[in-house]
Amino acid sequence: MATPVPSHLLRSDIATAGEARSALSTAAAPSLADRRVRGIGFKDVTVAYGGLVVLDALTLEVRSGEIVALIGPSGSGKTTALRAVAGFVRPTRGRITIGDRDVTNIAPYARNIGMVVQNYALFPHMRAEENVAFGLRARGASQAVLRERVAESLRLVGMEAYAKRYPRELSGGQQQRVAIARALAIRPQVLLLDEPLSALDAQIRRSMLDELAKLHRELPSLTVLYVTHDQTEALTLADHIGIMRDGKLIAFGASRSLYRHPPNRFSAEFLGRANLLPVTSVQPIGRGLAEVRFGEAVLAATNPHGLPQGADCLLCVRPHDLRLRQGEGGHNALAGIVESVQWQGEANSIVLDVEGHRLRLTCAPLGEPPEPGTPLALAFDPHVVTLVPETSGD
Amino acid sequence: MLVWSRAGRILAWTAAALVFAIVYGLPIGVIALASFSGQWNDVLPSHLTLVHYANALRGDSAEQAQVSIVTGFAASAAALICGSWAALALRNLARLPKRALDVLFFVPSAVPSVSVGLALLVAFSQPPVLLNGTRAIVLIAHFVLISAFTYGNVSAGLARLPPEYEQVAESLGARPFYRLRRVILPLVAPYLIAAFSLSFALSMGELGATVMIYPPGWVTLPVGIFSLSDRGSIFDASALTMILAISTLIVLVGLSRISSKASVR
Ligand SMILES: Nc1ncnc2c1ncn2[C@@H]1O[C@H](COP(=O)(O)OP(=O)(O)O)[C@@H](O)[C@H]1O
Ligand SMILES: [Mg+2]
Numbered sequence: 205m206a207t208p209v210p211s212h213l214l215r216s217d218i219a220t221a222g223e224a225r226s227a228l229s230t231a232a233a234p235s236l237a238d239r240r241v242r243g244i245g246f247k248d249v250t251v252a253y254g255g256l257v258v259l260d261a262l263t264l265e266v267r268s269g270e271i272v273a274l275i276g277p278s279g280s281g282k283t284t285a286l287r288a289v290a291g292f293v294r295p296t297r298g299r300i301t302i303g304d305r306d307v308t309n310i311a312p313y314a315r316n317i318g319m320v321v322q323n324y325a326l327f328p329h330m331r332a333e334e335n336v337a338f339g340l341r342a343r344g345a346s347q348a349v350l351r352e353r354v355a356e357s358l359r360l361v362g363m364e365a366y367a368k369r370y371p372r373e374l375s376g377g378q379q380q381r382v383a384i385a386r387a388l389a390i391r392p393q394v395l396l397l398d399e400p401l402s403a404l405d406a407q408i409r410r411s412m413l414d415e416l417a418k419l420h421r422e423l424p425s426l427t428v429l430y431v432t433h434d435q436t437e438a439l440t441l442a443d444h445i446g447i448m449r450d451g452k453l454i455a456f457g458a459s460r461s462l463y464r465h466p467p468n469r470f471s472a473e474f475l476g477r478a479n480l481l482p483v484t485s486v487q488p489i490g491r492g493l494a495e496v497r498f499g500e501a502v503l504a505a506t507n508p509h510g511l512p513q514g515a516d517c518l519l520c521v522r523p524h525d526l527r528l529r530q531g532e533g534g535h536n537a538l539a540g541i542v543e544s545v546q547w548q549g550e551a552n553s554i555v556l557d558v559e560g561h562r563l564r565l566t567c568a569p570l571g572e573p574p575e576p577g578t579p580l581a582l583a584f585d586p587h588v589v590t591l592v593p594e595t596s597g598d
Numbered sequence: 599m600l601v602w603s604r605a606g607r608i609l610a611w612t613a614a615a616l617v618f619a620i621v622y623g624l625p626i627g628v629i630a631l632a633s634f635s636g637q638w639n640d641v642l643p644s645h646l647t648l649v650h651y652a653n654a655l656r657g658d659s660a661e662q663a664q665v666s667i668v669t670g671f672a673a674s675a676a677a678l679i680c681g682s683w684a685a686l687a688l689r690n691l692a693r694l695p696k697r698a699l700d701v702l703f704f705v706p707s708a709v710p711s712v713s714v715g716l717a718l719l720v721a722f723s724q725p726p727v728l729l730n731g732t733r734a735i736v737l738i739a740h741f742v743l744i745s746a747f748t749y750g751n752v753s754a755g756l757a758r759l760p761p762e763y764e765q766v767a768e769s770l771g772a773r774p775f776y777r778l779r780r781v782i783l784p785l786v787a788p789y790l791i792a793a794f795s796l797s798f799a800l801s802m803g804e805l806g807a808t809v810m811i812y813p814p815g816w817v818t819l820p821v822g823i824f825s826l827s828d829r830g831s832i833f834d835a836s837a838l839t840m841i842l843a844i845s846t847l848i849v850l851v852g853l854s855r856i857s858s859k860a861s862v863r
Contacts (some may be wrong), residue, residue, distance in 0.1 A: 312768045313770075313773055315769070316771070319765075327785075328785070339772075341780075342772035342773070342780075387769075390770055
């Protein structure tokens with residue numbers, strides 16, 4: 205693993221008033237006390253299909269009450285990792301824990317997991333409320349608990365008014381909410397979400413993203429493993445992000461620090477579409493900064509991974525961290541030639557050629573956008589650009 | 599619509615109606631007419647009468663209709679249970695063994711029914727299993743002939759069922775039998791009903807095997823029709839055929855109404 209898991213404060217796990225009110229002790233659900241510290245642990249988890257390894261020695265911890273997003277391109281093993289927690293694929297090696305219980309050899313129905321799949325899989329022959337009640341019925345909950353929990357879960361996702369509808373009478377976004385309510389009704393220890401927004405159109409996706417964030421504020425002790433290929437979803441929701449590639453976890457860290465200081469080329473490109481310039485490290489200049497050489501120019505950048513002098517590495521500059529400058533020279537200055545300019549509503553996107561390398565810059569709309577072929581001077585703050593080792597991550 | 603012009607559409611419909619009338623309408627019409635005729639020497643019969651239906655209801659035919667329906671229901675129910683069970687048990691098998699078993703299941707329906715009847719006769723006319731001359735052997739023959747179809751139908755339904763439904767149910771804490779009862783069977787219900795309907799229709803019309811093995815006192819309608827026409831009582835046979843067709847139709851229409859109710863949900 206490229207970055208160590210940063211230490212962070214353990215959450216205090218005080219249930220909200222709403223949870224305390226509806227905490228009914230039944231055999232059907234763990235009591236409130238049981239729900240305290242429930243994380244997910246992967247230890248060296250390997251999954252192979254017919255000899256082909258699709259999940260390679262995954263070691264990862266999702267702490268109690270945290271949202272961890274697994275992102276990566278299609279086929280990188282994200283769903284497989286999630287299904288291993290749910291129990292639908294059996295690891296060929298390694299252990300999976302939920303809380304302090306080793307669930308590696310436990311049947312899926314005994315794992316107490318809430319799962320929302322990509323196409324929701326609402327039972328078409330049951331009304332919304334029957335879908336939500338399914339897990340409780342299967343566990344033999346009493347009628348009183350059933351009524352209370354179903355109402356509470358539907359309220360949590362704002363679907364009380366649609367309780368009597370069949371799934372085919374609901375829109376995609378509404379089906380999604382019912383699927384989440386169904387998963388939450390059993391008071392799971394962990395919630396697994398597999399690309400929950402990918403079947404929705406852009407506008408509804410935006411608002412569902414806000415809803416999910418709100419939901420987690422209301423259920424702060426719920427541990428969530430969120431699989432997506434969309435970096436915006438991951439950055440918006442997750443406390444920590446893991447980046448998968450070819451079945452391997454190639455980066456893991458707190459969302460902000462992973463975005464600011466990607467540990468390798470792949471994560472820099474996948475999370476936030478970074479500009480990467482090949483540079484050579486020259487010398488440290490204090491305050492975590494290092495001087496690097498890019499062609500003839502000498503630039504300053506942060507060096508969080510402690511790359512040694514003389515190392516070939518990449519300078520990672522986010523498109524919105526590049527600024528247009530008047531005049532020539534000065535610190536951290538680059539000269540480029542405009543290749544193309546795009547107007548994107550609230551921003552302008554300019555592609556420049558900087559000594560044979562393409563750089564993308566986004567900025568507030570320009571009154572008079574530059575013509576292609578115009579030379580432009582660029583600059584950046586050394587504290588927002590990062591040196592990244594020249595490795596792809598494996 | 600593939601045909602756009604109005605004239606073309608009329609032509610297409612006329613042609614279809616004509617083919618339909620010749621292939622399906624004519625034979626059924628002739629039999630229906632024959633079942634009411636007292637004499638048929640010309641193009642059309644003369645002396646229309648209800649006497650053949652009266653014969654049918656007075657003689658053994660009422661009992662034969664009952665035998666057919668009981669046999670059809672019993673064999674179809676047994677085939678439905680066994681076929682569904684087999685389909686459920688085998689659906690997660692690897693491709694190759696599943697293919698092999700599929701072929702095995704379809705062997706009885708590929709063999710001519712007369713051969714199945716003969717095979718059962720030979721197999722069960724010696725101790726230790728002596729079923730020759732019992733009602734059970736008729737049921738067994740029908741079961742053997744139709745179970746492949748129930749298995750095939752239910753298998754097709756299960757194959758179309760996305761695995762997510764069952765997995766979500768399982769993650770919610772549902773044990774295998776609960777999942778079967780509350781999720782899988784309701785979702786494949788239309789296929790189960792279709793399987794049962796097909797089995798029932800096949801059993802109601804089965805002659806080849808039944809005629810080889812039926813015991814005295816357990817005569818199905820097709821066997822009754824066969825022996826009437828063998829004796830030259832064509833008009834009585836026709837009346838019986840109409841009774842067979844109508845009683846089968848009534849059961850099938852009833853089943854299809856349940857089925858459409860099940861799939862609307
Ligand atoms: N049931 C399966 N049998 C064989 N290969 C599978 C199966 N499920 C997934 N795979 C393979 O495992 C790899 C990872 O798949 P998956 O975890 O679904 O990726 P992701 O969710 O990141 O898109 C893919 O190459 C896929 O083809
Ligand atoms: Mg996936």
